[in-house]
Amino acid sequence: MESTDQGEFEHFADGADDDAIRAATVARLERAMGELGTAAVSRMESRLSWFRRMSAEDRSWVGLVAQSGVAAFVDWFKSPDRGRPAITVEVFGTAPRELTRSVTLQQTVEMIRVVIDVVEARVEDLASPGGEQQLREAVLRYTREVAFSSARIYARAAEARGAWDARLEALIVDALLHGDREEGLQTWGSALGWSRTPVIAIAGGLGERDNEGALDDIRAAARRAGHDVLAGLQGERAVVVLGVNDKYDKTDAPMAAAEPLAGMFGPGPVVVGPAVTDLQSANRSVRSAVSGVRAALAWPDAPRPVLSDDLLPERVLDGDTVARRQLIDEVYHPLSAAGSPLLDTLSVYLEHASSLEATARMLFVHPNTVRYRLSRIAELTGHVPSDGRGSFVLRIAVALGRLER
Structure with a gap:
């Protein structure tokens, strides 16, 4: 019985010693909080080239996050029975959401590593005698939570950004199709x-x-x-x-x-x-x-x-007025401007089943003249009269041009 009482007393004494050591370490940490935050920012400036290139405003926000991280760690270290630290609110809640666009997830991991190095390098000074291992284990646990919280924040930001981008894309496509709000297209495009x-x-x-x-x-x-x-x-x-x-x-x-x-x-x-x-x-x-x-x-x-553009005749038949205008401008007008022999030759050629000889007889010219004129038509319009598809395009274009006249 005396042995059992002695063991319980020793266990209580050990617990009391741990609490006393923790309290002494907390006091040291509280005195060093500002110094640790400043040292972390200074180490970032010396080790991280991308941090030096940031704007003064973003650097100040990063410094505030580092200070908040140290302060939140000290507060959590006081009461280890609280469970997992509320890092997202206590640390990252101080920074604006736009900071996730200036600092990538990889850069955030590099910053966390710098802060860890600064704190770990001073464990011997910060911990009260006998509390070195206690402080190291707390730092490792806390930095793991910081890493997980960082990943969650960036995952949420990416998800929100993706949803916003999808909505903005749909809005731009709708504006392009219906022809409204065109003055904002360049701005919207720049946002993407x-x-x-x-x-x-x-x-x-x-x-x-x-x-x-x-x-x-x-x-x-x-x-x-x-x-x-x-x-x-x-x-x-x-x-x-x-x-x-x-x-x-x-x-x-x-x-x-x-x-x-x-x-x-x-x-x-x-x-x-x-x-x-x-x-x-x-x-x-x-x-x-x-x-x-x-x-x-x-x-x-x-x-x-x-x-x-290869579907102009079908689009015209489907009621597309833009295609109608384009087909007349690109096919009929060049033929009309080239003179009546080309238009006459094309009309007769199409009416006589693409026969050179029949076209030559009807126009009282040599077949070679017909060949020359057909080649000129192909050069001017890009459509070959003797080709099935080409003759269809030319027939529709000529009909539309005559209707317009």
Whole structure:
């Protein structure tokens, strides 16, 4: 019985000694708090080059976080029975949310390491005699909690930023499609880090795929290719706007950038709008691409992806007034300006089943003259009269031009 009482007394005495040692260590820590925070900031300035490049305001916030971290540690060390420290509020609550944009997670880890080094280097001085191990273990536990809290803060910031970016992208795509709020496009684009030109739009369906998951995959693939990217849903269609990587040749940029992404859309047509000079002008490319998706059903053999400019006749038949104007300007007007022989030859050639001989007889000219005129038509318009697709485009353009006259 006496042995049991003696053991309980020794245990009580050990506990009392631990409390006394802890209290003495706390007193030393409280006297050194300001000095530790200042030493941590000074060590950051000497060891971390990115910290020296920060603005004075951001450096002051980082210093305040370091001071708060030391103060919160001392407060927690006083009462070890409180459980896990409330680090998110006590430490990071002092800094503005914008600081997570100035300081990356990796840089935060480097700062934590500096603060740990400063405190650990002075454990022998800070701890009361016999409390060195106690203080070291507390520092390790506390810094682990700081690391976990940092990761949570940055994860929440990234999640919120991602949700905001997605909403902003959808807003920009909607503005481009409907042509309103265009004065804010450059500002919105800057908020998303938009910098590349030329700009193109790609439109297509997603099929049975999860819409948000499919858009995320397209965004990721576009960014890996070095493009700026915006993506949004318009009904059942996905609309993707790319700021094309400048490694692409300007003339081939639309198709070269779109081809690797076309397979990530669902079944059906994928249409690429014309390249434009900046985001504010991208509404023309977006509208052309969306119009092309609707009209592409009339050309079952269209390539995938296909340029919206290659779908001008189908878009005209679908009621696209922009396509009507473009087809007249790019095909009919050059032929009309070149003189009546070209228009007459084309009309007779199309009416006589693309027969050289029949056209020559009707015009009372040699077949070689017809060949020459047809080659001139191809040079002026980019469409070959003897080609099935070319003759269709030319026939629609000539009909529209005559209606306009």
